[in-house]
Structure formats: C-alpha cells, structure tokens
Amino acid sequence: MTAASAPVAPSIAHAYRRNWWRRWTLALALAGVAVMGFLLDVATGPALLPLAEVARTVLLGEGHDASVTAIVWSIRLPVACTALVVGAALGLSGAVMQTILHNPLASSYTLGVSAGAGFGAALVIVLGAGLPWSDTVSIPVMAILFAALACAGVYLIGGARAATAEALVLAGIALLFLFQALTSLLQLIASPEALQQVVFWLFGSLQKATWTKLAIMAPVLLVGLVLLWPMAWSLTALKLGDERAQGLGVPVRSLRLRCFALISALTGVSVAFVGTIGFVGLVAPHIARMLVGEDQRVFLPASALAGAALLSVASVASKTLMPGAVFPIGIITSLIGVPFFVALVLRSRGRRS
Amino acid sequence: MSLLADNLSLSYGRQAVLHGVDLALRPGRLVALVGPNGSGKSSLIKCLAGLLPHAGQVSLSGQPLSAAQIGYMPQDHAASAALTVLETVLLGRLERLRWQVGEEDLAAVEAVLTRLGIGHLAPRWLGDLSGGQRQLVFLAQSLVAQPRVLLLDEPISALDLRHQLEVMDAVRALTLERGLVTLAVLHDLNAAVRHADEVVLLHDGRVLEVGPPAQVLTASHVRRVFQVDVCLLTQPGRPAWIAPVGVSAPGQPWPANC
Numbered sequence: 212m213t214a215a216s217a218p219v220a221p222s223i224a225h226a227y228r229r230n231w232w233r234r235w236t237l238a239l240a241l242a243g244v245a246v247m248g249f250l251l252d253v254a255t256g257p258a259l260l261p262l263a264e265v266a267r268t269v270l271l272g273e274g275h276d277a278s279v280t281a282i283v284w285s286i287r288l289p290v291a292c293t294a295l296v297v298g299a300a301l302g303l304s305g306a307v308m309q310t311i312l313h314n315p316l317a318s319s320y321t322l323g324v325s326a327g328a329g330f331g332a333a334l335v336i337v338l339g340a341g342l343p344w345s346d347t348v349s350i351p352v353m354a355i356l357f358a359a360l361a362c363a364g365v366y367l368i369g370g371a372r373a374a375t376a377e378a379l380v381l382a383g384i385a386l387l388f389l390f391q392a393l394t395s396l397l398q399l400i401a402s403p404e405a406l407q408q409v410v411f412w413l414f415g416s417l418q419k420a421t422w423t424k425l426a427i428m429a430p431v432l433l434v435g436l437v438l439l440w441p442m443a444w445s446l447t448a449l450k451l452g453d454e455r456a457q458g459l460g461v462p463v464r465s466l467r468l469r470c471f472a473l474i475s476a477l478t479g480v481s482v483a484f485v486g487t488i489g490f491v492g493l494v495a496p497h498i499a500r501m502l503v504g505e506d507q508r509v510f511l512p513a514s515a516l517a518g519a520a521l522l523s524v525a526s527v528a529s530k531t532l533m534p535g536a537v538f539p540i541g542i543i544t545s546l547i548g549v550p551f552f553v554a555l556v557l558r559s560r561g562r563r564s
Numbered sequence: 565m566s567l568l569a570d571n572l573s574l575s576y577g578r579q580a581v582l583h584g585v586d587l588a589l590r591p592g593r594l595v596a597l598v599g600p601n602g603s604g605k606s607s608l609i610k611c612l613a614g615l616l617p618h619a620g621q622v623s624l625s626g627q628p629l630s631a632a633q634i635g636y637m638p639q640d641h642a643a644s645a646a647l648t649v650l651e652t653v654l655l656g657r658l659e660r661l662r663w664q665v666g667e668e669d670l671a672a673v674e675a676v677l678t679r680l681g682i683g684h685l686a687p688r689w690l691g692d693l694s695g696g697q698r699q700l701v702f703l704a705q706s707l708v709a710q711p712r713v714l715l716l717d718e719p720i721s722a723l724d725l726r727h728q729l730e731v732m733d734a735v736r737a738l739t740l741e742r743g744l745v746t747l748a749v750l751h752d753l754n755a756a757v758r759h760a761d762e763v764v765l766l767h768d769g770r771v772l773e774v775g776p777p778a779q780v781l782t783a784s785h786v787r788r789v790f791q792v793d794v795c796l797l798t799q800p801g802r803p804a805w806i807a808p809v810g811v812s813a814p815g816q817p818w819p820a821n822c
Contacts, residue, residue: 222674223650223670223673223674223677223683223686224667224670224671224674226650226686226687227650227665227670230648230687231665313644440663443663444655444658444661445658447645447647447651447655448655448658450644450645450647451645451647451652451655452638452640454610454615454638454640455638455640455702457615458613458615458634458636458637458638459655459656459658459659460631460632460658460659461658500646504646504647504648504651504689505645505646505647506647506651508663
C-alpha cells in the first residue's frame with residue numbers, strides 16, 4: 212500500500228477557492244489599469260483635459276464645459292474605446308493562438324495572420340472601387356477572409372501534424388513574407404490616394420476610429436468571448452498536449468478549427484479598422500499567464516484585459532511622446548514589443564539547453 | 565465487466581502496426597503489456613482508449629467502451645502548461661466539470677492525491693515538479709474520474725525504485741478494490757513479474773503469449789522477442805528474477821553459467 216506519509220494540505224478545496232478569487236482579483240487589477248489608461252487616453256491630445264472633467268463627461272454624458280463634451284464624445288472617446296476593444300481582441304486572439312498551438316511565440320502578428328488580414332483590406336482599398344458595398348463592410352469581410360486563409364496555412368503546416376515549435380514559427384514567417392510581398396505589389400499599382408491610405412493603415416493607427424466602426428468591432432469581440440466561454444475547460448486540457456486532451460474526451464481537431472475561425476474574425480476585424488498593430492497579441496497573454504496561470508477560465512479574460520490595458524497605455528504614449536504629433540500606434544507597440552519578443556526567445560532557448 | 569478486444573488491426577499508412585490482436589482482460593486483475601520497442605504496445609493501448617482509428621471491436625461487458633469509462637495515461641509527461649497540480653488532476657474529470665468547480669470535484673481530487681501520497685504537491689506548479697512527481701500527478705489524473713478501465717502507458721518509467729513500488733502497489737490495490745480492468749505497458753520485465761497478475765507479450769504487432777508471468781516470461785520467449793539471453797533466478801515462494809546475460813546471436817548456445 213502507498214504510505215500516505217506526506218503531509219496533506221489542510222484543505223485542498225479551501226486553498227483552491229482562495230486561489231481562484233486571488234486570480235480574479237489580479238484580473239480585476241488589469242481591468243483597473245485598462246480603465247486608468249482609458250481615462251488618460253481621453254484626457255490626452257492636442258488639448259490636455261483635466262481628468263476629473265473627463266471622468267464626469269464619460270460617466271454622465273456631459274460635463275461643465277460644452278467644448279470638452281464635444282471633443283470627448285466626437286473625437287476622443289471613439290479612439291479610446293477602439294483602443295480598449297482592439298487591444299482586448301488582439302490579446303484574446305493571441306492567448307487562444309498560444310494555447311492551441313502550444314507555442315509561446317504564437318500571435319496573429321508573428322504568424323502572418325495580421326499580414327493576411329492586411330492584404331485582404333489593402334485589396335479592397337486598392338482594387339475595390341467597383342464593389343457594390345461600402346468600404347466599412349467590404350474591408351472587414353475581406354480582412355477576415357484573408358486572416359482565415361493565413362490561419363488555414365498555419366493550421367495545415369503546423370497545427371495538423373505534430374510540428375515542432377520551430378517549424379510552426381517558420382511557417383508563420385513564410386506566410387508573413389508572402390502577404391507582405393503581395394501587399395507591396397498592391398502598393399506598387401495603387402493610385403496615389405489609395406497608396407496613402409494603405410501606408411497610413413499599415414502603420415496601424417487608432418485616429419480614424421468612428422462609432423460606426425466600433426459598432427462592428429465590439430460585437431465581434433463580445434461574440435468571440437461568449438463562444439470561447441464554454442470551450443475554456445477543453446482549452447485548458449489542450450495545454451497538456453493533444454494526446455492527453457483527446458484521452459480526456461476533448462475533440463481536439465474540431466476545437467482547434469473553431470478557435471482558428473474565432474482568431475480569424477477577431478484579428479480580421481481589428482486589422483480592418485486600425486491596421487496591423489503588432490505585439491499586443493504576443494505580450495498580453497504572457498502578462499496574463501504570469502499573473503493568473505493558464506486555467507483558461509481566467510486566462511482568456513485576463514489576456515483580453517491585459518491587451519486592452521496595453522493598447523490604451525500605448526495610445527497615451529503615442530500622443531504624449533512628441534507634443535503636437537501623434538505617432539502611429541503600431542510603431543509604439545512594436546518599439547515596446549520587440550525587446551520583449553527577443554527576451555522571450557532568449558529565455559526559451561536558455562530553458563531548453 | 566471484462567474488456568474484450570476482438571481482431572484489432574492498425575496501420576500507419578502502408579505500415580501495419582497491429583495484426584488482428586485479440587485480448588480478454590478481466591476486472592480486478594493487473595495485466596502487464598510487454599514487448600520490445602516498436603512492437604505496438606503504445607498503439608494497442610491507444611486503440612483500446614479509442615484514440616486511434618482501427619479495425620476490430622473493443623467492448624466492455626458486451627457494450628462499446630465509452631470515453632467516460634477509461635482512465636488513460638499517455639507516455640509523454642513533458643507538459644509546459646502553467647497549471648497547478650490540483651488543476652491538472654481536476655482536468656481528469658473534464659466531462660463532469662461545470663464552469664464553477666464543485667465540492668465533489670475537489671473532494672475527488674483530494675482523495676486521489678492523498679491515496680498516491682502527493683497531497684502536499686497540490687498547490688505546486690506542474691512545471692516545477694520532477695519527472696517522477698509529474699508521472700504520479702498524471703496517474704492521479706487518470707484515476708480521479710473513477711474509471712472502469714485503466715490504461716497506463718509506461719506508468720513507472722521515470723520513477724525511482726521506491727516510487728515504482730509505491731505506484732504499482734497502489735495501482736494493484738485500486739485494481740482489486742474497485743474491480744478495475746487494468747492494462748499497463750511495462751518495460752521492466754521484473755516489474756511485470758512482480759506486480760502483474762497476467763502478462764501480454766507483444767511481438768511485431770501480434771500477441772505472442774498471454775498468461776501468468778512465469779508462463780509468459782520464459783527464457784526462450786525473451787530470447788525470441790528481445791534477442792537477449794536471460795537467466796531466471798528462482799527461489800521457492802518468490803517470483804523469478806530475470807537477469808540479462810547478454811545480447812543473443814542466432815545459433816548461439818544457451819549460456820552455461822545460469
């Protein structure tokens with residue numbers, strides 16, 4: 212008989228419950244950072260607005276000052292809300308991607324899904340003048356379509372077989388190059404107006420945010436969260452490897468396909484409206500993982516919150532780094548993200564040796 | 565509640581791995597599955613667990629075997645997930661888990677961890693454990709949902725001697741107590757002799773012999789299947805000890821110094 216010699220924790224159940232609430236508290240702290248970033252995001256700009264006035268205007272609908280109310284509601288709020296929604300969408304899709312591909316370096320940006328969506332959107336901007344639908348509809352549709360194509364590429368090369376992490380990342384990089392080359396080709400043949408639009412948009416920018424675009428993005432994010440909700444346990448099991456998850460009753464293949472569809476939608480719709488914003492989808496899940504672990508019931512919402520916080524803070528930085536100018540936010544996130552990415556690569560190499 | 569495998573065949577592409585395997589495993593008995601590398605042990609276990617598309621039938625007391633009745637422990641324990649031991653074991657009850665973890669789920673986890681003597685590991689991160697501890701954790705995971713059939717792929721390969729004994733004793737006791745159908749892939753023939761009620765010897769995807777250890781693990785069988793000459797050291801009232809003498813060459817006479 213096994214000797215139960217080792218001391219048993221006083222109550223495993225009690226410790227589990229306490230840990231569970233501690234994690235949600237940490238997730239809530241991320242939400243707090245996101246809210247702070249959001250308020251600062253509304254307050255900063257060509258005219259610096261007092262935070263109290265901003266909070267009042269956002270909460271009550273109007274402030275003491277009519278001009279502040281106008282600035283906040285027509286210009287600042289769409290941008291700040293877009294930062295939250297897009298940040299959350301990118302964080303969430305990065306988290307799902309890292310989970311289903313068993314790879315900490317996976318994200319829409321690093322594996323070419325964003326580039327695919329970018330190509331789809333550029334296709335509409337450059338060649339789509341004759342389409343019967345408005346750009347607000349056709350750009351996201353094409354972006355989602357090409358994001359799905361890129362996902363299919365990653366899935367076929369890396370996900371379907373037990374490919375190594377290296378093979379997967381290489382496949383993603385190949386797709387990244389392919390779609391970048393195709394986008395360059397489009398730029399070459401584009402009219403000057405379309406070219407300007409494409410370039411601006413390749414940098415990634417929140418400045419063209421409108422309530423209409425938000426009305427498309429926010430529901431997609433919401434639907435994504437709701438659909439992921441019941442998959443949380445299965446995704447957690449998938450973290451233990453395909454074979455073990457399968458043994459536990461997870462339909463691994465269909466789960467992965469459903470997740471790729473969601474990633475396509477989340478990435479596609481984000482990229483369609485704000486351009487390719489790098490590294491949020493890579494970094495946010497790592498922050499969430501460090502804080503709450505990988506029980507996906509907490510990990511997924513925490514990744515979304517971390518993404519929202521990151522992009523809001525980046526948005527503030529993009530407006531305050533150089534007074535009077537707004538940097539494209541994609542440049543800011545890349546400047547923050549690249550060192551992080553390098554550190555990650557070095558760390559994972561150190562662990563293996 | 566016997567587990568019957570009827571004419572199981574499996575091939576990866578053109579390469580046939582299992583050729584019409586028939587098995588009858590009775591409840592309450594610990595059966596060891598032995599055979600050389602590449603003989604199809606893991607494939608057979610996976611077929612029984614319903615994880616590989618195969619020809620032939622698997623049934624438990626006449627009914628098709630369902631996933632909920634199986635506790636399966638794969639060979640690979642290199643998990644990089646940021647999960648605690650408790651969360652990992654909890655996943656063994658995946659089919660019953662609701663969004664909010666229930667008291668009975670936690671009680672089941674606590675019971676199985678205590679049973680295997682690793683209750684103190686519950687709050688630790690999976691990644692911080694040694695290979696042997698991880699193996700115990702995954703054994704706990706395969707037991708926590710109270711399966712009828714236990715399929716273990718090399719459950720003691722990463723364990724030191726003491727833990728090997730403890731784990732196999734626990735598996736055997738649980739097998740008896742709960743009337744489980746237990747099949748464990750074992751590489752160590754002496755572990756099979758010591759712990760198993762029955763041994764299935766697999767050779768090139770076929771069952772060469774099934775029966776009590778002493779009947780199956782004979783010097784001639786071991787030589788034929790593993791190409792190794794062994795001495796069986798027997799003492800009255802104790803299981804035999806299989807001592808390898810050397811790699812056998814075709815036509816070589818039996819070693820004289822047994």
